[in-house]
Amino acid sequence: MISHTKKFGAVFALATLLLAGCGGGGGGNGGGNGGGNPAPPPTGGITRTGVAVAVGPITGFGSVIVNGNTYDTSAATFTKDGQPATQDDFAVGQMVLVQGTIDDDNTNAAATSVEFDDNVEGPVSSVDSLNNILVVLGQTVHITASTSIDDSCPALLDDFLNVAAVEVSGPVQADRSIEATRIECKNVVGELEVTGIVSSLDTGAKTFMINALVVDYSAAMLQDFPGGVISNDDPVEAKDSDGGGLGDAGELLATRVEFKGNRFGDNEGDHVEVEGFITRFASATDFDVSGIPVTTTDTTVFEGGVVADLDVNLKVEAEGEFNSAGVLVATKLEIKQATAVRVTGVVDSKTGDTLKILDITITTDTDKTRFEDKLADVDRFGIGDINPGDYLEVRGQEFPVGEIFAFILERDDLRARTELRGFVEVGGENRPELTVLGVTIQTNGSTSFKDSNEVEFANEDDFWAAVGEGSLINVDGTEDHPNTLVAEEIELELE
Numbered sequence: 304m305i306s307h308t309k310k311f312g313a314v315f316a317l318a319t320l321l322l323a324g325c326g327g328g329g330g331g332n333g334g335g336n337g338g339g340n341p342a343p344p345p346t347g348g349i350t351r352t353g354v355a356v357a358v359g360p361i362t363g364f365g366s367v368i369v370n371g372n373t374y375d376t377s378a379a380t381f382t383k384d385g386q387p388a389t390q391d392d393f394a395v396g397q398m399v400l401v402q403g404t405i406d407d408d409n410t411n412a413a414a415t416s417v418e419f420d421d422n423v424e425g426p427v428s429s430v431d432s433l434n435n436i437l438v439v440l441g442q443t444v445h446i447t448a449s450t451s452i453d454d455s456c457p458a459l460l461d462d463f464l465n466v467a468a469v470e471v472s473g474p475v476q477a478d479r480s481i482e483a484t485r486i487e488c489k490n491v492v493g494e495l496e497v498t499g500i501v502s503s504l505d506t507g508a509k510t511f512m513i514n515a516l517v518v519d520y521s522a523a524m525l526q527d528f529p530g531g532v533i534s535n536d537d538p539v540e541a542k543d544s545d546g547g548g549l550g551d552a553g554e555l556l557a558t559r560v561e562f563k564g565n566r567f568g569d570n571e572g573d574h575v576e577v578e579g580f581i582t583r584f585a586s587a588t589d590f591d592v593s594g595i596p597v598t599t600t601d602t603t604v605f606e607g608g609v610v611a612d613l614d615v616n617l618k619v620e621a622e623g624e625f626n627s628a629g630v631l632v633a634t635k636l637e638i639k640q641a642t643a644v645r646v647t648g649v650v651d652s653k654t655g656d657t658l659k660i661l662d663i664t665i666t667t668d669t670d671k672t673r674f675e676d677k678l679a680d681v682d683r684f685g686i687g688d689i690n691p692g693d694y695l696e697v698r699g700q701e702f703p704v705g706e707i708f709a710f711i712l713e714r715d716d717l718r719a720r721t722e723l724r725g726f727v728e729v730g731g732e733n734r735p736e737l738t739v740l741g742v743t744i745q746t747n748g749s750t751s752f753k754d755s756n757e758v759e760f761a762n763e764d765d766f767w768a769a770v771g772e773g774s775l776i777n778v779d780g781t782e783d784h785p786n787t788l789v790a791e792e793i794e795l796e797l798e
Contacts, residue, residue: 355402355403355404355405355412355573355574356400356401356402356573356574356575356576356577357369357370357372357374357400357401357575357576357577358370358398358399358400358401358575358576358577358578358579358593359398359399359576359577359578359579359620360395360396360397360398360399360472360473360484360485360578360673361393361394361395361396361397361399361673362395362670362671362672362673362674363395363669363670363672363673363674363683363684363685364390364393364395364682364683364684365683365685366414367379367390367393367399367401367414367417368669368670369399369401369576370576370578370620370622371670371671372405372412372576372670373412373669373670374401374403374412374413374414374417375411375412375413375414376390376414376417377413378413378414378415379403379413379414379415379416379417380415380416380417381393381416381417381418382416382417382418382419383418383419383420384419384420384421384494384496385420388419390417391682393417393419394451394453394485394487394675395451395485395673395674395675396450396451396472396484396485396673396675397419397472397484397485398419398422398472398473398474398484398485399417399418399419400416400417400418400419401414401416401417401418402414402415402416403415403416405574419472420498420540421470421471421472421496421498422442422471422472422473422475422481422497422498423439423440423442423444423470423471423481423496423497423498424439424440424468424469424470424471424489424493424494424495424496424497425439425440425468425469425492425495425496425497426439426440426466426467426468426469426492427439427463427464427466427469428440428441428553429464430460430461430463430464432459432460432461433756433757435447435460437460437463437469437471438515439469439471440495440497440516440555441497441512441513441514441515441516441517442471442480442481442497442499442513442514442515442516443478443480443481443514443515444471444473444480444481444483444486445476445480445481445482445483446460446483446486447482447483447642448641448642448643448645448698448711449482449484449642449698449710449711450473450482450483450484450485450486451484451485451486451673451675451711451713452485452486453485453486453487453488454677455487455488455489455490456469456486456487456488457488463488466488466489467488467489467490467491467492468488468489468491468492468493468495469486469487469488469489470486470487470488470489471483471485471486472484472485472486473485474578474579474580474593474618475579475580475582475593475594476580476582476616477580477581477582477583477615477616479499479500479514480514482580482618492548494542494543494544495542495543495548495549495555496540496541496542496543497513497516497518497540497541497555498513498538498539498540498541498563499513499514499516499538499539500513500536500537500538500539501513501533501534501535501536501537501538501539502535502536503535504533504534504535506532506533508521509521510554511533511535513539513541516553516554516555517552517553517554517555518541518554518555518557518560519550519554519555519556519557520533520541520557520560522556522557522558523541523557523558523559523560524558524559524560525559525560525562526559526560526561526562527561527562528562529562533560537562537564538562538563538564538594539560539561539562539563540560540561540563541555541557541559541560541561542557542558542559542560542561543555543556543557543558544558544559571624571625571626571627572624572625573624573625574622574623574624575595575621575622575623575624575625575631576620576621576622577592577593577595577620577621577631578618578619578620578639579592579593579618579619580592580593580615580616580617580618580619581613581614581615581616581617581618581619582594582615583615584613584614584615587599587610587613588600590613592619592621592631595621595631596628596629596630596631597621597623597630597631597632597633597636598630598631598632598633599633599636600632600633602634603623603633603634603635603636604634604635604636605635605636605637605638606635606636606637606638607637607638607639607640608638612638617638618638618639619636619637619638619639620636620637620639621633621635621636622634622635622636622637623635640700640702641700642698642699642700642710642711643700643701643724643725643726643775644698644699644700644701644707644724644725644726644740645696645697645698645699645722645723645724645725645777646660646661646663646665646696646697646707646722646723646724646725646740647694647695647696647697647720647721647722647723648660648661648694648695648721648722648723648782649692649693649694649695649717649721649782650689650690650691650692650693650694650695651691651785652691653686653689653690653691656668656669656686658689658695658697660695660697661721661723661740661742661782661785661786661788662741662742662785662786663705663706663707663740663741663742663786664705664706664707665697665699665706665707665708665709666706666707666708666709667686667709667712668708668709669685669686671710672686672699672709672710672711672712673710673711673712674686674712674713675711675712675713675714676688676713676714677713677714677715677716678693678694678714678715678716684714688714689712689714693714694714694715694716694717694718695712695713695714695715696711696712696713696715696722697709697711697712697713698710698711698712699711701725701726701740705740705741706740707740719781720779721779721780721781721782721788722777722778722779722780723739723740723742723744723777723778723788724775724776724777724778724796725739725740725775725776726739726740726773726774726775727739727770727771727772727773727774727775727776728740728741728772729772730770730771730772730774731767731768731770731771734746734767735747737770737776737793739776739778741786742786742787742788743786743787743788744776744778744780744788744790744793745783745787745788745789745790746790746793747789747790749791750790750791750792750793751791751792751793752765752766752792752793752795753792753793753794753795754769754794754795755794755795755796755797757794766793766795769795770795774795775795775796775797776793776794776795776796777793777794777796778790778792778793778794779791779792779793780792
């Protein structure tokens with residue numbers, strides 16, 4: 304059992320910025336994939352004494368589930384945006400930092416603290432609805448199939464421009480843009496805040512930039528900075544908490560700037576699980592996951608891919624222990640698969656952890672499926688709360704073929720609309736029908752055919768010439784039989 308013997312301090316930045324750009328080069332102590340010879344990882348699980356840390360999105364409650372582990376929170380303290388909180392203040396999709404204990408085989412985990420801080424909170428300045436991108440306080444935010452969007456937000460992306468402010472949580476990519484795992488909307492503009500890497504520091508004018516945002520820190524209180532001064536490449540959180548907001552040129556008039564950096568040199572043996580993007584890649588024994596230096600060895604177990612798949616911007620979950628150089632020696636590295644398929648409709652039946660919608664078999668997993676209830680706002684919503692007749696949106700991966708493994712499951716108000724997104728099994732040769740995930744897609748003279756830019760094809764023949772086996776399509780329509788969908792609109796999508 305790992306004991307919680309010391310606190311990571313500024314490692315909380317992991318749960319927001321995830322230290323993009325902060326980690327060292329590292330990797331020099333790598334193992335059998337081409338580096339040196341670190342101490343071998345433990346063979347029977349976690350055997351050293353130190354801090355157990357997990358960073359990732361919350362996938363469920365009834366305790367807190369992060370990175371596939373259920374952490375008992377009965378004795379945990381909760382912190383949200385730097386303020387004391389309770390578990391009820393948290394939501395699925397929020398990137399959190401969990402500290403506590405976990406036993407050798409990951410079956411018993413207990414949290415001593417759970418902390419959340421958003422990446423950015425403020426008004427939306429621009430929207431790219433075609434590419435599902437928001438810009439918030441100069442930060443580029445990608446909305447993907449893995450994004451949980453709170454009911455406080457509008458249904459159409461363009462309408463986010465009319466929202467007072469949004470709160471965004473998610474991992475940071477190599478270009479320092481954010482892949483949102485959760486977005487919530489605010490009725491009023493409160494505290495503005497942004498977490499990121501300092502660049503273009505001007506100590507005379509007392510300004511710096513975080514991506515495209517200029518931060519004016521001339522009236523700000525500086526907190527936790529080494530030597531008391533800001534430097535380029537520092538990971539920071541800048542806030543305006545007195546209502547000053549933005550200046551005439553759109554700059555953030557900060558009232559506080561906090562240093563969010565941390566070096567892991569004194570944490571040898573600490574067990575860490577972190578989900579995020581590979582933000583720097585030199586080799587399989589020298590790369591960063593969300594800014595944390597990571598190395599693999601001959602004994603690293605790969606899931607969802609192989610060592611040759613590693614590259615910048617690949618989303619992974621790394622698990623292991625820090626060595627004396629502060630490098631995470633990965634005992635396991637899971638390559639996170641894309642959430643490519645989706646079905647939205649009424650539950651036909653449920654057996655155990657398995658559902659059927661449109662007669663498609665959908666498998667859920669308590670530890671890996673992110674459950675959220677937008678119907679009755681059940682706090683600890685899970686598979687046991689779902690019944691036939693419920694209206695669900697399910698996003699996941701086609702695994703095995705013809706079935707869906709659910710990564711995200713949301714229950715909502717009953718609607719007539721049924722939607723299916725997946726790969727074509729039987730294509731244009733069966734015109735006017737298609738087959739996706741075993742569902743027959745019927746088209747007729749009223750069906751609208753669109754390309755990946757949401758532009759309607761000049762004529763129906765162009766669509767049928769473009770679609771074929773393996774094409775990814777999104778279908779909106781009406782369920783006719785248990786496994787038949789009459790299409791009102793079909794969009795040919797890019798993967």
